[in-house]
Each structure stands twice: as structure tokens, then as C-alpha cells.
Amino acid sequence: MQAIDREPSPPTTTLGYALFATRWLQAPLYFGLVAAQGVYVYKFFNELWALILRCVTGQATETYVMLAVLKLVDVVMIANLLIMVIVGGYETFVSRIGLQGHRDQPEWLSHVNSNVLKVKLATAIVGISSVHLLQMFVDVHRTSHHSLLWGTVIHMAFIASAAILAYMSGPMAAQTERGHQQTHHEPAPEEPAAKVFVPAQAAPREDEPSAEERLRAAGFPARKLLEDFDSEHPRVFDRETVARLGKLDFVGVGRNVVFVGPPGTGKTHLAVGLGVRACQAGHSVLFASAAQWAARLAGAREAGRLAQELAALDEHPLLIVDEVGYTPFDAETAALFFQLIAHRYERASLIVTSDRPLGRWDEIFGGPSALAMVDRLAHHAELVRIEGDSYRMRRATSAWAD
Numbered sequence: 001m002q003a004i005d006r007e008p009s010p011p012t013t014t015l016g017y018a019l020f021a022t023r024w025l026q027a028p029l030y031f032g033l034v035a036a037q038g039v040y041v042y043k044f045f046n047e048l049w050a051l052i053l054r055c056v057t058g059q060a061t062e063t064y065v066m067l068a069v070l071k072l073v074d075v076v077m078i079a080n081l082l083i084m085v086i087v088g089g090y091e092t093f094v095s096r097i098g099l100q101g102h103r104d105q106p107e108w109l110s111h112v113n114s115n116v117l118k119v120k121l122a123t124a125i126v127g128i129s130s131v132h133l134l135q136m137f138v139d140v141h142r143t144s145h146h147s148l149l150w151g152t153v154i155h156m157a158f159i160a161s162a163a164i165l166a167y168m169s170g171p172m173a174a175q176t177e178r179g180h181q182q183t184h185h186e187p188a189p190e191e192p193a194a195k196v197f198v199p200a201q202a203a204p205r206e207d208e209p210s211a212e213e214r215l216r217a218a219g220f221p222a223r224k225l226l227e228d229f230d231s232e233h234p235r236v237f238d239r240e241t242v243a244r245l246g247k248l249d250f251v252g253v254g255r256n257v258v259f260v261g262p263p264g265t266g267k268t269h270l271a272v273g274l275g276v277r278a279c280q281a282g283h284s285v286l287f288a289s290a291a292q293w294a295a296r297l298a299g300a301r302e303a304g305r306l307a308q309e310l311a312a313l314d315e316h317p318l319l320i321v322d323e324v325g326y327t328p329f330d331a332e333t334a335a336l337f338f339q340l341i342a343h344r345y346e347r348a349s350l351i352v353t354s355d356r357p358l359g360r361w362d363e364i365f366g367g368p369s370a371l372a373m374v375d376r377l378a379h380h381a382e383l384v385r386i387e388g389d390s391y392r393m394r395r396a397t398s399a400w401a402d
């Protein structure tokens with residue numbers, strides 16, 4: 001008996017695990033529901049086909065069409081209910097599906113637990129029963145008073161039970177929340193079962209650095225804020241784009257930002273302003289000048305660990321490369337930048353500032369690699385062009401004039 005030799009675990013735990021493992025007995029039930037879903041798909045197209053046929057042959061009265069469409073809506077709503085039970089039930093009672101971050105993840109799935117599921121089901125049933133009731137009223141001449149009365153009463157009962165469930169799940173959820181907070185001070189003897197299934201992604205991890213720590217680690221030359229930028233000063237400035245960028249939707253979806261304009265027009269200010277916001281929003285940011293990035297990447301390449309360095313930079317959803325173009329790069333440095341941009345392409349974001357328009361980047365990077373690089377960088381980039389006099393000069397001259 002090797003297993004016993006290897007695992008001297010107490011029998012109660014083993015028993016508990018064995019009981020817990022029986023949840024997998026439920027799994028086939030959900031696949032059965034998938035089959036039922038298939039039946040509804042068949043029923044839907046049957047009804048739809050009948051409706052089309054009657055319309056084409058001119059036998060469809062207005063009431064018939066309305067009833068048939070209501071029936072289709074009914075089928076779809078029941079199908080919705082089914083998918084909710086299948087996905088939500090499987091996730092809650094059997095096993096995590098791991099949809100976090102999936103683009104089609106239903107909004108309720110991230111906070112699904114048995115309470116949420118119950119309320120969702122109850123409201124879905126109310127929806128279905130209202131469609132049924134509506135069908136009765138549309139076809140009122142052929143519905144008996146008796147059915148109408150009971151239809152209404154049952155519908156009311158569904159509404160009442162949904163309302164009660166929703167009301168009860170409020171205090172219950174609040175209690176779960178309180179219990180959760182308490183565990184930080186004194187571990188509660190028993191955790192509510194539902195809490196176990198609430199995904200932890202929303203709660204901040206305790207070992208995560210604070211916004212202040214992220215700001216310090218980012219290496220900004222000075223803390224410039226977007227709010228302090230005077231958008232009246234530049235002659236050309238796309239205020240709307242910068243305001244939209246300030247919402248940080250570009251971070252993490254792998255979009256880039258390129259600020260282009262003459263010296264002193266606030267490119268670094270804006271790049272840092274976005275970086276500060278990103279830090280405050282929980283993103284890790286690294287700021288350095290293009291020359292510093294070049295040195296860092298060259299160092300990594302010499303040590304034979306460029307690939308690891310690039311992979312390590314993936315930890316930071318936003319890198320800022322300031323002052324591209326102040327000094328032209330040799331072919332090797334250009335190649336390093338190309339690798340950086342190619343590596344982060346559609347994976348993580350870059351903010352680049354430059355006093356040269358993209359069309360003249362061949363002067364910085366030389367030759368065809370510049371073209372390919374601009375292509376990659378600009379493909380998913382917001383290009384913000386700033387034109388105007390240097391802000392530094394303005395302050396100097398106005399101070400002088402005073």
C-alpha cells in the first residue's frame with residue numbers, strides 16, 4: 001500500500017476530500033442540460049420556420065405573428081436561463097471554468113455565488129412568466145377567465161418570491177462581506193460556503209505594492225500631473241485624445257502612445273502624467289530615456305539574457321521611452337529597440353516621446369528597420385502631435401518682460 005506510506009493524512013480530511021470530490025457527480029447533469037439547450041435550439045428554428053411559412057403563404061394574422069414572436073422570445077429566455085444554470089452552476093458547485101479576463105465573460109460570473117445565482121434565476125423566471133402572461137392577453141378571446149386569473153396570480157407569486165430572494169441576498173451578501181473583513185483580525189470559526197467560490201481577483205493582494213511604491217519604482221524624473229498641463233499653451237494640441245488617454249484604456253490592451261513635438265512643448269510632462277495615473281490605477285510603470293533603455297537592453301544582450309530581460313519587462317504593462325531621437329542610434333541599438341517594440345506588440349503598452357515626426361525616424365534608426373519599427377509602433381498607437389513654442393521659453397520671456 002504505497003499510497004498510505006506516502007500520505008499519512010488523518011482519515012477525517014480524506015473523508016472530507018472524498019465527499020468534496022463527489023461534486024463531480026454533478027458534472028454530467030450540466031452536460032445533460034447542454035443537450036436540453038440543443039432541444040430548445042431545434043424548437044426555436046421549428047417555430048421560426050413555421051412563422052416564415054405562414055407569412056410567405058399569407059396566412060399569418062397580426063395576432064398570430066405576435067404570438068409566434070412571443071413564443072420565440074420565450075424560447076430564447078428559457079435558453080438564457082439554461083446557460084445561466086449551466087455556466088453559473090458548474091462554476092459554483094463543480095469547478096472553476098477560468099473565464100476571468102475572457103472577452104465574453106458574462107458580467108455576473110465574476111461575482112457568482114449561490115445567492116446571486118438564485119436571484120438571477122428568479123428574475124429570469126419572472127421574465128418568462130411575463131412573456132407567458134402577455135401571450136394569454138394577446139390571445140384573450142381564446143383564454144379562459146380561469147387561466148387568466150391563475151396566470152396572473154402565479155406571475156405575482158413569482159415576482160414576490162424574486163423580490164424576497166433579492167432582499168434576502170442583500171443582507172446575506174453584506175454578512176459574508178463582514179465575515180470576510182473580520183477574518184483579518186480574528187479568523188471566524190466557520191466560513192460561509194458561498195464565500196469560497198467568490199473569485200479573489202477583485203480583492204487587492206496584500207503583498208501588492210502601494211500606489212506610492214509604484215510611483216517611486218517607476219523612476220519618473222519629476223511628478224508631473226495631467227491636471228497641471230495647460231492645454232491652451234500649445235498651438236496644436238488634441239485635448240480630447242489626451243483626455244481619453246487619461247482614462248488609461250490603452251494600458252494593458254497593448255496600445256501605444258506616441259507624443260511628437262518640438263522641445264519644451266510638454267511631451268515628457270504628458271508621458272509622466274499618464275504614467276502617474278497608471279501607477280495610481282494599479283499598473284506597474286517604468287520610465288527611462290531612450291538612451292537609458294538602449295544601455296539597459298545592450299547590457300542584457302551582452303550578458304546573453306536579452307530574451308529574459310524582455311520577458312521580465314512584461315511585468316510592467318506600461319513602459320515609457322522618453323526622448324527618442326535626441327541622439328541617433330547605431331544599427332545595433334536600433335535593432336534592440338526593434339526587438340523591444342516587436343516583443344511588446346499587442347501584448348503591453350509603450351509611451352514614446354520624440355521631437356521628430358514618425359516619417360523622419362529613419363534619421364534616428366537608419367534604413368529599413370526604422371520603417372518596420374514605425375509600422376509596429378504606430379499600428380496600435382495613438383499619435384499625439386503637439387505644436388507650439390517651448391513652455392520653458394515662454395516662462396523665461398514672460399518673466400523677463402515683467
Ligand code: ADP
Pocket residue numbers: 224228229230231232233234261262263264265266267268269270353391392
Ligand atoms: P518636452 O518633453 O516636450 O521637451 P517637457 O514636458 O519637458 O517638454 O516640458 C518642459 C517644462 O515645461 C516642464 O517642466 C513641463 O512641466 C512644462 N510644460 C510644458 N508644457 C506645459 C503646459 N502646456 N502646461 C504646463 N506645463 C508645461
Ligand code: MG
Pocket residue numbers: 267268269322323353
Ligand atoms: Mg522631454
